[in-house]
Every structure is written in structure tokens, then in C-alpha cells.
Amino acid sequence: MIRDQGLVSKIWRFAVWAVAGLFIVNLIGVIAAVVVNSFATRWLGTWLPVGLTTKWYFSAWKEFQLSSVVFVTFQIVFTVVLISGILGVTTAYALARRDFPGKRLVVLLFLLPLLIPPLTYGIPLATVLYQIGLGGSFWGVVLINLVPSLPFVVLVMIPFIEQIDPRIEAAARVFGAGTGSLFLRILLPLLLPGMLAALLLVLVRTIAMFELTFLIAGPTSQTLVVSLYYAVFAAGVRAGQSIDAMAVIYMVTTLFWLILALQFVNPSQIVARAKQQPAE
Amino acid sequence: MSTPSLRTRLAARGFDGATLLVLPGLAVMLGLFIYPFFYGLADSVMPKEGAWYANYVTFFSDPFQYRTIASTLWLALPVTIVNLAFAVPIAFRVRLMTRQRLLTTILVLPITLGTVFVADGLLTFLGPQGWFNRVLVLVGLLDAPVKLTNNYWGVFASLVITGFPFAFLLTLSYVTGIDPAIEQAAATLGANARQRFMKVFLPLLVPGLAVTFCLAFVQAFAVFPSAVLLGAPAGPTRVISIAAYQAAFEQYDHSLGTAIAMVMGAVELVVVLIVLGARSMFYRGPTGGTKG
Structure with a gap:
């Protein structure tokens, strides 16, 4: 030093x-x-x-219909996590293990959504979703949230899969493991820590994702953060304390998952794929 | 005979069963990202009325619209520069800390809470009777509270609160990636702190800082909720995302809305390309002290 x-x-x-x-x-x-x-x-x-x-918490819970908003939020967030988890891990596996022509292009495709402002791709996508009748619906919100979360899972998982020795898989093959049992008994246990970290980060990011959800959400498919936005936007209609009570409820739901995620990841991994530094 | 040989030939080039696992994810991205992009591009050149470029003419001939580009850049560029200018020296100090975890955990809070929550908090905190003004009046820096919400500075503050931790954590990950042995070598050879920073660290950091700048800029450039809640969305903080949103979802002119979204993407891309282009003029190479 x-x-x-x-x-x-x-x-x-x-x-x-x-x-x-x-x-x-x-x-x-x-x-x-x-x-x-x-x-x-x-x-x-x-x-x-x-x-x-503490009365504002009760009035906020009633006024903003938070029981249904919180329920819808978790439905949406867990669906997004599930879909982006399954698709993201399989995609990341192929990208980590195989070298094929056009791979760079595919990786670029998964990088782009993280480099472009959400509204730039969100407005055309929301237009498409409205035209096929998904505007304001549960699945519309889920689909629009997949655009940033699927690439996120892929990019977090690729280095994680790369560091698993491929000879372990080869050895399992030699001992007669089929593709199914190779995946279930060899890969899944090895991948579990990385998957858990990636999925918890997606969960935290999806709860807080405002711009995209805001474009497509209807009255029955609003997440907490969108309801909070509308409440702050219409400040003056309700008591300020009531809005802040809602903000605290939102904060607690986010922080719960953040603290859980921090058991598995370094805080800086939330913004970057930081390489693990050797302890000094 | 030909089928197995085809399969072997494909496998030799990297196409086999495992490669096909990329397809579901790829299909989702093509359907939800690439297709809407080209749909939007086509939509933007098919205006409600007029020639194919009518939407772009509408945008670039109306000062209320085209000035949003300048007002967005006027927010995003200074904020990004300020955030990065503070992030680098602080990251250099924090790098020497042994217990960084508490600090990084606190700093990750505003990123995870998001701009809507931060905007709500800042409305109280920076308000005329908020703690910020009260402390400044108490210590005598101000005679009377200053107006910090519903104007440029409110949005600026919200972008610093969420953007600085982001820039800091990215910078920290780059700074800690530089082998400390390099600094020790420079110090052994008699370089003082300033020389070590200017001649050793900075050249190694430039590529990382350029990427950090781009990512931080993209975030600041996309400012939307805080510009509405904390700014003056009809005046100086009418940023381009507000213009795009209003066209698409308040005037129900999705053709104009996507056209503005395309302009937004193009402006952002120009800035990113300038920064990344400038980066290529600096050193690129390993930041480790070992061979290879």
C-alpha cells in the first residue's frame, strides 16, 4: 500500500x-x-x-388498491424472471460452449438493448403490442420487460458457464449420462449459484423498471412503480404522506429482494459484470 | 451417407444440438427487439399525411419539438461529466479501503430504488421547506430558501443521485482491475501520486472510462420520470423522451412518436460513437502486470 x-x-x-x-x-x-x-x-x-x-399506511393501502397492485407486480415480475431465466440460461449455454459463424452478431444482438434508451425501442414495441391487442394486458407488460431482462441473464450467465470445466460434462458423458441427466445432475447444481444471482438481479431490476412498464400497463396490469409515478404525478389529489407511505411500501418490497440478492452477489455486479477480484 | 457427413461437417463448424439452444432466446430477441425496430422505422416514414419524411419535417421544423434535443443534451452531458469527474477520484480512494461492502451497498440503493422513488424523495428533500434548504439557511450559506424543484436543477439532482453511484461502481470495477504491482513499480521508480495517476493509471483507465461514460450517458439521456416529476416538463426540462411519449401516447400519433424515438436513438448513438472513437486514440492493452 x-x-x-x-x-x-x-x-x-x-x-x-x-x-x-x-x-x-x-x-x-x-x-x-x-x-x-x-x-x-x-x-x-x-x-x-x-x-x-401509522394511519397513512392504511389509507394508502386502500386508496391506491395496493393489495391488488402488489399481487399483480409479483405475478408480472416472477413471470418475467421465469421466462428470461429459462431462455437466458439455455442461450447462454450455447453461446458459452459453441463457436459458430455469426456468434458475434448474436452476442451483439444481446448487447444492444442495454445500450439503447428504453424509450427508443419501447415506443415501437409498445405500438406493435397495442396493434396485436396486448396493450394494457398482463402479457404485454411481461413481453416488454423481457427485452432488457433476457439479455441481462445471458450476459451474466455466459462468463459463469465458461468457467465450468467442459471436461466435467465430457466425463459424465463417458459414464453414460444422457442429455437430460447431464443437465439435471451435473449442470444444474453447478449453475445454481450463478442462476440464483442472475435471476435475483433481474427480479430487482424488473420491480424497478418504470419506463417500459409505463408504456404498456393498463389499469389492471400496473406495477407498484407505475402506480407510484401516477400518484406523485397527481400530487395534491391525495395527501403527500399517503403517497410517501406507498413509496415506503415500494422501497421495502425492492429492498427485501435486494438484500437477498446481495447474499449472492457483489453490489457492483448490479451495474457491471465485475470480475471477481482476488482478496488481498 | 450424405446425412451423417452433413451433420459431421456442421458439428465441425460449431453447429450441433447444443448450438440450437440459442434459438429460443434468439427468436424472442428477433420478435421483440429487431422486428419492432424495423416496424417502427417503417412506421415513422408512413405518416398520417404528407410525404414519407413528413414526421421528421414536423419534428425538425417545430422549435417546441427540436429544442428537446438540445435540452436533453444540456442535461445529460453535464451530469455525465460531473458524475464521472467525482467518480474517478473517489474510486481511487475507495480502492484502498479493505471494507468496501457497506459503502457499495449504500450506493447501490438509489440505482435499485429507481428514478421515480428518488424523484418523490427529492420533491420533499429539496423543497422550499426541505432539509437541504434548511441546512443551507442554518449554516448561513443562503439567506432564503432557493427553488430547486420543478426546474432544471431538480432534474439535475435526481440524475446525480442515481447516476453518480452507477458511474462510481463501474469505475471502481475498472480501477480495481488494474494490477497494484504496476503502481508499486511506478512508485519505486520515483513517480509521485500525480505522476502515477497521469502517466500510469489514466492511460490504462481510458478505455474503461469511455465505456463508463457511454453507459452513464445513455442513462442520463433517457431521463423521463424525473424530468416530468421534478422538472418543468413544458419548459426547460422538456426532454426528448417526453416529446416522444406525448406524440405516441397523448396525441395517439404513433407514427410521429416512433419517428422521435428514432431521432432519440440516433442522437445518442452519435455521442456514443464520438466517445468510443476518441477512445481508440489511446492505449489499449492488458491492465495486468504479468506477461501476456
Whole structure:
């Protein structure tokens, strides 16, 4: 470890930490403002609310019909996770194990949706889905959410499959394993940690995916984040505390899965396919 | 006789049963991504009325519409540069930390919570009676609260809150990918901190930073919910995604909507290509200290 001892580098180090600290303080402030407001009886022009209450959670749950919204959200999210998991793992397996002409093109196809703003491909896709009658429906929301989540699973799984020694599969073949039992008894147990990580990340991302769901969701196929958007958009119609109570409910559902996902992955893997660093 | 030889020939080129596993996923992508893209492209040149390019003429002749390009870039470029400018030095400090996990977990929160939640929180936090203004008035930096919501700065703040952690975590993964032995070698040869950064780290980091810039820019460029909720969606923060959304789903002119979406994709692609093109002028090679 190299440490510089000069005064300038001390000031520099202090400045860098100060900026990082300021950012975190503000970030916590933003989240705390929502949480505090959701428990406030009245909060106008003071540092903290006058009194605390939990009544907004009950009124938000009723006003925004959250029991059905939460139910629909999980239905949609788990369907997306299931479909993108099955298709993503099989696709990733073929891409990791075989070298065929046109493979680069296929990989590029799976990279593109992550590099293009969601609205750019979302608006044409939503138009197509509306024209075949899927607009506002459950399956419309599922299909539009597959576009970012399937490539995500593929790209997370390819390096994971590549690091499994192909000789293990060859050995299983030698001992007479068929394709079915090779997959079920050899590959699946080896792939399970990676799959779990990839699918939990897809789950967290799909719960929070606003833009695409917003384009296609109808009254019966809204996810929590879309309902939250409409509530904030129409702020003034309902009490602010009620909206923030809903935001806290949304936060808790997201954080539950995030904490679960963090048991398996490094936080930086949520944005990048970071290579595992050797511990130093 | 010919069938098995065909199969063997195909297998030799990499086509066998396992290769076919790529097909279901490929079919989904072709159906949900490639087909709609070309459908949209065709749709955008088949306007409700007028010549094939009428939608693009509509967009580029109406200042209310074409100015959205400038206002989106005016938000996305400064935000991306600010986020990256803060991410690099902080990532260099955090790299030396042994317990990064708590910090990275906190920073991943705004990314997973998403822009809608952050916008809702910022409306309270940055509001005239919010904690941000109160603290600044308390310490004497301000005489009276400043307006930070429903304007440019509200959207800017939301893009920093969600975009900085994103840029930081990507940069951190690139920075930790550089072999520490390289820095030790430079220090042994007498390079000070500034020289080590400018002459050793920066050249190695440029490719990674270019990719980070592109990904962070794509996120900022696609700004939509926070521009509506925290900004002035009829004024300075009427970004191009709002224009596309309004055309397609409020005026029910999907032809114009897809045309604007195509313009949006094209503008973003131009910026990404410029950045990636500039990257190729720098060093590209291994960041490990070992041979090969």
C-alpha cells in the first residue's frame, strides 16, 4: 500500500472523502425524508413533523388498491424472471460452449438493448403490442420487460458457464449420462449459484423498471412503480404522506429482494459484470 | 451417407444440438427487439399525411419539438461529466479501503430504488421547506430558501443521485482491475501520486472510462420520470423522451412518436460513437502486470 504523506495529498484526501460523505448524507436525507413524511401527522415548515402516526399506511393501502397492485407486480415480475431465466440460461449455454459463424452478431444482438434508451425501442414495441391487442394486458407488460431482462441473464450467465470445466460434462458423458441427466445432475447444481444471482438481479431490476412498464400497463396490469409515478404525478389529489407511505411500501418490497440478492452477489455486479477480484 | 457427413461437417463448424439452444432466446430477441425496430422505422416514414419524411419535417421544423434535443443534451452531458469527474477520484480512494461492502451497498440503493422513488424523495428533500434548504439557511450559506424543484436543477439532482453511484461502481470495477504491482513499480521508480495517476493509471483507465461514460450517458439521456416529476416538463426540462411519449401516447400519433424515438436513438448513438472513437486514440492493452 502506498501512502503519500505531504500536506497537499492530505488536503486532497480530505476533500475526496468530504465529497463522498456529502453525497451519502444527501442520499440518506432523500430516503429519510420519504420515510419520515410517511409517518408524519403534519409536517409543514419545521425540521421534523409535529407528531407520528401509522394511519397513512392504511389509507394508502386502500386508496391506491395496493393489495391488488402488489399481487399483480409479483405475478408480472416472477413471470418475467421465469421466462428470461429459462431462455437466458439455455442461450447462454450455447453461446458459452459453441463457436459458430455469426456468434458475434448474436452476442451483439444481446448487447444492444442495454445500450439503447428504453424509450427508443419501447415506443415501437409498445405500438406493435397495442396493434396485436396486448396493450394494457398482463402479457404485454411481461413481453416488454423481457427485452432488457433476457439479455441481462445471458450476459451474466455466459462468463459463469465458461468457467465450468467442459471436461466435467465430457466425463459424465463417458459414464453414460444422457442429455437430460447431464443437465439435471451435473449442470444444474453447478449453475445454481450463478442462476440464483442472475435471476435475483433481474427480479430487482424488473420491480424497478418504470419506463417500459409505463408504456404498456393498463389499469389492471400496473406495477407498484407505475402506480407510484401516477400518484406523485397527481400530487395534491391525495395527501403527500399517503403517497410517501406507498413509496415506503415500494422501497421495502425492492429492498427485501435486494438484500437477498446481495447474499449472492457483489453490489457492483448490479451495474457491471465485475470480475471477481482476488482478496488481498 | 450424405446425412451423417452433413451433420459431421456442421458439428465441425460449431453447429450441433447444443448450438440450437440459442434459438429460443434468439427468436424472442428477433420478435421483440429487431422486428419492432424495423416496424417502427417503417412506421415513422408512413405518416398520417404528407410525404414519407413528413414526421421528421414536423419534428425538425417545430422549435417546441427540436429544442428537446438540445435540452436533453444540456442535461445529460453535464451530469455525465460531473458524475464521472467525482467518480474517478473517489474510486481511487475507495480502492484502498479493505471494507468496501457497506459503502457499495449504500450506493447501490438509489440505482435499485429507481428514478421515480428518488424523484418523490427529492420533491420533499429539496423543497422550499426541505432539509437541504434548511441546512443551507442554518449554516448561513443562503439567506432564503432557493427553488430547486420543478426546474432544471431538480432534474439535475435526481440524475446525480442515481447516476453518480452507477458511474462510481463501474469505475471502481475498472480501477480495481488494474494490477497494484504496476503502481508499486511506478512508485519505486520515483513517480509521485500525480505522476502515477497521469502517466500510469489514466492511460490504462481510458478505455474503461469511455465505456463508463457511454453507459452513464445513455442513462442520463433517457431521463423521463424525473424530468416530468421534478422538472418543468413544458419548459426547460422538456426532454426528448417526453416529446416522444406525448406524440405516441397523448396525441395517439404513433407514427410521429416512433419517428422521435428514432431521432432519440440516433442522437445518442452519435455521442456514443464520438466517445468510443476518441477512445481508440489511446492505449489499449492488458491492465495486468504479468506477461501476456
